[in-house]
Amino acid sequence: MKLPDNAQVWFNGALVPWARATVHVATHALHYATSVFEGLRGYRTPRGTALVQLDAHVRRLVDSCRINELPLRWSAAQIRDAILETVRANAFGACYVRPLVYRGCGALGVDPTNSPVEMAVIVIEHGAHFGAEAYERGIAMGVSSWRRIAPDTLPALAKASANYLNSMHILLEARGNGFDDGIALDHEGYVSEGSGANLFLVSRGRLFTPSLGSSILEGVTRACVLELAAQQGLEVRQERIPREMLYLADEVFITGTAAEVTPVRAIDRRTVGSGSRGPLTQRLQSAYLEIVTGKAPDTRGWLTHV
Numbered sequence: 001m002k003l004p005d006n007a008q009v010w011f012n013g014a015l016v017p018w019a020r021a022t023v024h025v026a027t028h029a030l031h032y033a034t035s036v037f038e039g040l041r042g043y044r045t046p047r048g049t050a051l052v053q054l055d056a057h058v059r060r061l062v063d064s065c066r067i068n069e070l071p072l073r074w075s076a077a078q079i080r081d082a083i084l085e086t087v088r089a090n091a092f093g094a095c096y097v098r099p100l101v102y103r104g105c106g107a108l109g110v111d112p113t114n115s116p117v118e119m120a121v122i123v124i125e126h127g128a129h130f131g132a133e134a135y136e137r138g139i140a141m142g143v144s145s146w147r148r149i150a151p152d153t154l155p156a157l158a159k160a161s162a163n164y165l166n167s168m169h170i171l172l173e174a175r176g177n178g179f180d181d182g183i184a185l186d187h188e189g190y191v192s193e194g195s196g197a198n199l200f201l202v203s204r205g206r207l208f209t210p211s212l213g214s215s216i217l218e219g220v221t222r223a224c225v226l227e228l229a230a231q232q233g234l235e236v237r238q239e240r241i242p243r244e245m246l247y248l249a250d251e252v253f254i255t256g257t258a259a260e261v262t263p264v265r266a267i268d269r270r271t272v273g274s275g276s277r278g279p280l281t282q283r284l285q286s287a288y289l290e291i292v293t294g295k296a297p298d299t300r301g302w303l304t305h306v
């Protein structure tokens with residue numbers, strides 16, 4: 001990763017140069033994935049950089065810590081301030097922010113109790129996740145042979161590093177098969193989510209998305225799209241989705257901080273709908289992008305200006 005020499009990382013309470021934000025090889029999280037994180041985007045707006053849904057991301061980070069027994073030394077308000085301080089210190093414009101909480105260096109055994117809980121905030125420059133053409137053309141996805149983590153193996157509602165080993169397999173398998181990304185089914189075979197994004201489909205004018213019971217991460221962008229859909233008078237169903245609904249759908253799109261609202265043009269080499277970005281996808285995508293880039297008024301309080 002190439003960053004400017006003066007890039008700053010917030011590291012356990014203070015800003016330090018990028019090169020000095022390092023950990024020991026005995027760090028508990030390196031051995032046992034005892035870490036959780038967040039991913040937020042900052043967009044360039046006419047009023048300068050604005051972070052999207054800062055409070056929702058801080059809340060989910062705190063919740064992830066509670067779920068995975070990482071007692072935090074910092075309050076939600078202090079985490080919020082740390083994120084803003086790091087974004088200001090790096091002055092990137094459009095950026096991606098990665099707060100990370102992890103068990104540091106203590107004991108080498110699985111028991112995390114004697115390993116301190118540490119925190120860092122990293123900021124990098126960031127543009128379109130799937131490339132600029134994907135906003136309109138969409139991406140090709142494949143249903144993965146890897147299932148999403150079952151509810152009695154690892155908690156999916158925590159944005160935990162451990163869960164991303166599952167995501168990594170889904171993504172690498174999909175790329176190896178020539179797709180842009182994979183779609184995981186849950187442990188019972190219903191549609192769950194992408195390797196790093198939630199999934200929606202449109203069928204006969206109604207919007208469907210898997211419910212929290214399908215081992216999804218409760219996406220912040222998913223919540224934004226649900227708000228926009230309600231505002232546009234669309235009927236939305238959060239429920240179990242059988243795989244074949246993907247093949248019959250008129251439109252499919254994925255949502256995520258990185259993925260934003262990205263149309264899906266094909267699944268398992270079958271064309272989705274007409275094969276181009278569908279009208280509902282386009283409406284929700286442009287409504288989302290216009291708000292986060294400050295082109296439409298932020299009537300819902302999604303943005304925090306840096």
Ligand SMILES: Cc1ncc(COP(=O)(O)O)c(C=O)c1O
Pocket residue numbers: 039167193194195196197198216217218219220221222255256257258
């Ligand atoms: C597995 C997974 N699901 C869903 C999402 C979407 O979440 P959000 O919209 O909060 O970025 C992400 C993105 O971080 C993810 O990694």
